Amino acid sequence: MAHYLLHINGASLHVAAPSDETLLSVLRNRLDLTGAKYGCGEGQCGACTVLIDGVPTRSCLIPVSAVGGAKIVTIEGLGQDGQLTPVQQAFVEEGALQCGYCTSGMVLRATALLRETPQPGHEQIVHAMDGNLCRCGTYPRIVAAVQLAARLQARAVPPEGARR
């Protein structure tokens, strides 16, 4: 067991874990942050997606020892004071879920996409999200939710010139 100081959702957390234990396992089984899901453990489904320094990352593939200095955001860390982010809000409004097991990974992947590409086209969304599986087949609604989130986000952040 080694000791790590992890920066998760704005907090610094101490955790003791073997160096090769995956970040997903540490989050779920040692820190009770169960928003990141196990879907395959092999990088194939995206259910375990978290943001590491803003980059969407499969937490089932990365050992805890590799994320020491990084800023980690899990689904629990999105939004503030009970406010949903535009992406979360859009998933609710579009009803972009059935069982909801893929949802946290989808929301985080979409969040990263919209940071890079604030107004993605259909093809860009499909391409960016293709590594995330939804067995319930809610893909069309997720695409619609990402498009809606882009609009909500554009509304929330006024264009440069409008700001003082």
Add this chain to the structure above:
Amino acid sequence: MTPQHIPALEVLPASESSGPQLDRRDFLKLLGGGVLVCLVPSAAMPQESGRTFGGHELPKEISAWLHIAADSRVTVFTGKVEVGQNIRTSLAQSVAEELRVAFDSITMVMGDTDLVPWDAGTFGSRTTPTMTPILRAMAAAARELLVEMAARRWNVAAATLTAADGKIVHAQGARSLTYGELTRGEKLVKIVTAQEALTPAREWKIAGTPVPKVGARDFVTGRHKFPSDIVRPGMLYGAILRPEGFNALLESLDSAAAEKLPGVQVIREGNFVGVVAPDDYTAHHALAAIDARWKVPPQPSNQGLFDYLKSHPESGENDAPLHVAGSVAQAMDTAPIKMEEQYTVQYIAHAPLEPRAAVAEWQNGKLTVWTGTQRPFGVRDQLMEEFHLASHQVRVIQPDMGSGYGGKHTGDPALEAAHLAKVAGKPVKLVWTRQEEFTWAYFRPAGLMEIRAAADHNGKLIAWEHHNYNSGPSALTTPYTVPNQLVQYHPSQSPLRQGSYRALAATANNFAREAHMDRLAHAAGIDPLEFRLKNLDETRLRAVLQAAADKFGWGHVPSTPERGFGIACGTDKGGYVATCAAVEIGDGGKQVRIRRVVQAWESGAIVNPDGLRNQLAGSMIQAIGGALFEQIRFANGRILNPHFAEYRVPRFSDMPEIEIVLVNRKDLPSAGAGEIGIIGLAPAVANALFAATGMRLSHMPMTPHGYLPSPPS
């Protein structure tokens, strides 16, 4: 039935009000004051009228109950479970409708065997046609009871009162009382039968509307706890040693290295070997450290599978045909248009994104298991039998789970976790790995369908013979009008463990039938839509067929080698579906892309159009997998592709443009809609592929290798 006053009961202190020690008796006490309405099927109606239920088990035959508290909050208890099909929302809508209360004043308690009435399980599209009327009848009865109470209180005729917005109102609002105020905190029990007059669909205000999914916020914030997220105090993590193959025998086992790991306990009961450890990482490392030798007997593989299924009938099964009419043999003899063909479907996996999981906890002789299952009471029965326990000693709790699609009927991880927890003396969590999920669950049956059929010169069907080997009898009988028929299901000895899957064999039988209809249409030189309509008297199916064709623009544009159009329809379990597909053939005739799908659907009165559209689109997308590429590969008792990397499921990039046409029949009872939307896509795609390439692909999946076979030269 008049309400019965029951003696006031002590409300349990809060410290005892949660946790696994709670049983149903305590729970009923906890409900506090208010009205409790129980529904029994009329045949089982208790005759004695002085029966009280305070502090006692309610009769077994009760199928649901509903409670209105002193603060007017409504709680509904049902054994059905939410797995993504949205019944937590749609059932609450129906209750709100009949009770005349706001949708969000309702809480649904589901799938907890200590709190809800017994239920067979959530499958077969039964919730909407059976549970919805039960809950509506209860709600209507509760409303009537409240009206009577108000009438007595005000000493007026009940007919002068109305129920609206959670209140009983007299004389257009001159005075009113909320439901909670009316009960005055008293404990009232009313037992009703399912014969209350229900609000007709045409008058629905809450049911029939697109109410958003309950609790969606908890899913987008990660707050919802799925079965695999449950944590109990002092919990250990388990892992199970899996045999090297099916039907394997354990020859030797050396677990010394595993047992040296800190906190690890190896548990062995015959062929069952598992480990528990303080954390999940250690549990799986310990498992890997076990040296086990297995003897795996030789077993069948995909090679020759369909011959195997045909030549290995399940002995002792009833082999009578499902349907016989006239003489197929005679009709075939003289028919001008004949067609005979074999169709096959491979084993496929449900692959729910949340693998099977359970947390088991023993406390004072009582076993509580949190697990993802479509049959909480079925799992409770399994646990009772396995551990020789009475029903009050086992509680199964089903948190809304990461779906099942028919794949989570059994309690395998619940049993495994319970064994581990019993020996370890601590709660144990067990989450199957993806590989275990792909290997040790059960599969959608593989099957062989043999059809021979004939039509006359005018394109009228005259003979239809359809045999299904192993995959199942669902939707086996044809909805078309045919004078001579022989339809038969032949159960086989399956080389793999098999079980339910969304829509059961309706997918396989409809694929075979609708592909065969397409062949006959072409042989008769008649447009496939026209050919179907010519042979179809079933008006509900005709209606969706026409609706899908109209929306799609069927027949407006001819197919080309690059783009083919196909049509198919089908019905089962009260759902009527028709599907048109446009496929694109790329990469020099090798690549298949489904570009556009139009699906029309009718299942009676629509309870929630938004939830319905979500289910239908999801069904169509899930159907793409079975149609084009999903297939379990196996040999000698081993699954050869137990990973998403090798078992391809539909992704964003497989998504076609989807259009859904809903036919709302408010004059007809609502049927379930979670399953049958899956059966139209595969044959529509097969027929579209033929239209483009001239090739008939009679096997599901149609492109197991990811590309089309080269056309015969």
